[in-house]
Amino acid sequence: MRAAPAGCEGCGECCRGMGESVVLDPYDAHMLENGLGRPFASLINREVGLAVGRGLILPHLLMKGEWEACGFLGSDGRCGIHEFRPGICRLYPLARRYGEKGVTYFAPEGNCPGRPRTKVRVSRWLGIPDLLHYEAFKAEWFAFTSRLQEVLENEEDPNEEREINRFVLENCYLRSTGEEDFFAVFGERMERIRRVVRF
Ligand code: SF4
Numbered sequence: 418m419r420a421a422p423a424g425c426e427g428c429g430e431c432c433r434g435m436g437e438s439v440v441l442d443p444y445d446a447h448m449l450e451n452g453l454g455r456p457f458a459s460l461i462n463r464e465v466g467l468a469v470g471r472g473l474i475l476p477h478l479l480m481k482g483e484w485e486a487c488g489f490l491g492s493d494g495r496c497g498i499h500e501f502r503p504g505i506c507r508l509y510p511l512a513r514r515y516g517e518k519g520v521t522y523f524a525p526e527g528n529c530p531g532r533p534r535t536k537v538r539v540s541r542w543l544g545i546p547d548l549l550h551y552e553a554f555k556a557e558w559f560a561f562t563s564r565l566q567e568v569l570e571n572e573e574d575p576n577e578e579r580e581i582n583r584f585v586l587e588n589c590y591l592r593s594t595g596e597e598d599f600f601a602v603f604g605e606r607m608e609r610i611r612r613v614v615r616f
């Protein structure tokens with residue numbers, strides 16, 4: 418896989434002007450909470466915003482100020498939370514597909530523009546220790562949120578839509594998973610969430 422110029426140059430281009438596209442998943446919330454030593458709720462409306470996509474409210478990194486920069490971007494152009502940065506930041510400039518063969522990766526044209534690409538090993542590029550469990554979680558989360566969006570798009574009762582969003586936000590992001598094994602804790606929690614949302 419060809420990804421970036423001999424590793425990331427740290428130019429910070431992918432940390433500015435990204436709109437609402439750096440969407441966070443529950444593993445990102447877990448990593449941010451433990452890495453920063455702050456509850457995820459304390460980041461909302463500061464470093465993290467909430468946006469609705471197809472009826473589902475999900476958190477994303479806020480781009481702020483004259484340069485529309487991520488709140489974690491340092492004045493040296495480097496990520497201030499490199500060790501626990503979100504999954505989308507780890508993946509960039511690669512992208513991920515979810516299909517019958519499981520999770521696959523590809524390198525879209527136009528990311529890291531103008532720079533010659535070199536070969537990278539995806540597992541090394543991502544730098545996530547428990548990649549097997551992480552990919553299983555990503556596939557499950559993708560399927561869950563896609564299905565939930567279908568449900569919410571067809572929901573005619575705005576109170577029900579609000580209640581489902583509140584429940585998912587509360588249980589998937591705001592309720593701490595502590596410092597324990599995220600994949601084990603979250604796996605059990607998802608079973609309960611699925612029962613409540615009935616799929
Ligand atoms: S645009 Fe590419 S080289 Fe620049 S910070 Fe992002 S990943 Fe690194």
Ligand code: SF4
Pocket residue numbers: 431432433439478487488489490491495496497498499502503506
């Ligand atoms: S978390 Fe780090 S890598 Fe991700 S957009 Fe912010 S500064 Fe860039």
